[in-house]
Amino acid sequence: MKLKMIDATIERKTRKFKDADHYNLKKDGGYYLLPFRFHRITPEKEIIVNEVGDFIIIPTGTYKKIVKRQIDKEIDSELYGDLIANFFISEEIISPLIDVLATRYRTKKLFLNHFTGLHIFVISLRCEHTCHYCQVSRVTQNRDKYDMSIEYIDKGIDIMFRTPNPHVTMEFQGGEALLAFNNIKYAVEKAERIAKEVGKGLTKVICTNLAIVTEEILEYCKEHEILISTSLDGPKNVHDNNRNKPHASSYELTIKGIELARKILGHDRVSALMTTTRLSLDYPIEIVDEYFNLGFQGIFLRNISPYGFALRTEKSKYETDKFVEFYKKALDRVLEYNFQGYNFTEDLARIF
């Protein structure tokens, strides 16, 4: 009778609660490797990265020990635990947790389902600014040969709609995109027509410094639900030094443009991006404050792209360490605003 009762208890075991023995680590120290990569970063440190991008920085020589099965689950218990928890090793040939890893892998590669969604049209190479860090070749002469031709626009739209992605974003960049506004109108209207025919979603964005924006242009943007993305490098002294506009203050034109665009399109239809130059490095707090005070929901603290003029001019060059120092100060300021109860984001942190 007594025996029978014990049997009944065993039968009542559930999937949720197992005996302690079930979780006991194997005594023989054997483990199986899961796929991961390795790279030396300094003479003292190396990094291992698993299939979904999780990484552990470990002392030099550890990788060899892992592969040679020399990590002892008791002596190196902390590392052993980290390796198990982060899918570098497994105690079973096929861990039941492989589904968790597979799901994460699927999520990470999800962009493959739809392919390219963002399509950038460099609609003009002309610009009325002469920013020293700009990566595009700028042609200030008022010549239409530096604008994207109708033929190329047609081809670009054709390629854009070949993507399997059910929603495409068409972004107009320059130079100064608004210098070729008639071509933008042509492209927007054509893309809208095709999007409707093929049943795809379409988002349109104009990247502009807003210096030459007019009410008429903005009314058109409103009618066609076009978003505006502008450049704002920080307070007046930083912005005007970075973004040189002959015979005018770029900062004042940008602020005026942002206000007008918000009035016509709506506050959340206008976004701004900043570029960090060597000068900007001295003003982390002021730059964050500028964005906050202008009512933006966040800031993207971007380091300079190492292309074109940015590489050639001494004015733009700086070391990564300096940028990191700048970034930390600026991010602290962003966090301060959040602690005060404001929802203010930093995009670089969001990406990583």
Place this chain on the structure above:
Amino acid sequence: MNFQNKIEANEIIVFADTSLYSKDSIFKCLYWYGDKYHTNVSFADSNTYKISIKPMTDNPLSQEQSEILLQKLGRDLIDFNLRDIVTKETKNIRDLLTAKAFSNGEFDELPPGELSDPVGFNVNEIKND
């Protein structure tokens, strides 16, 4: 036979046991030397690879440079061999992972164990309203 790694006439020569080092790992390693060095792999005997690298420029390597290069090549060979071990050992699990990640449920299995409730209900018998 016992072969000794050496620096000889501007050439770095190392030896690797064929039972310890895979051919794949040696070629993968030497690939990264291909931009600056002439590389060569041959058999010293039936159990030993002879691996040599020689700078493409005529400038002779200093003794110090040669020593550093010899050390680096030896270390890189070990690194690539270890990578090769991981790649080969985990090939099946990687294939399974990819298959599971991109399947539409064909490879999914029910979690092991009989489904029951800690309180004692048999969840399979609970009828939905």
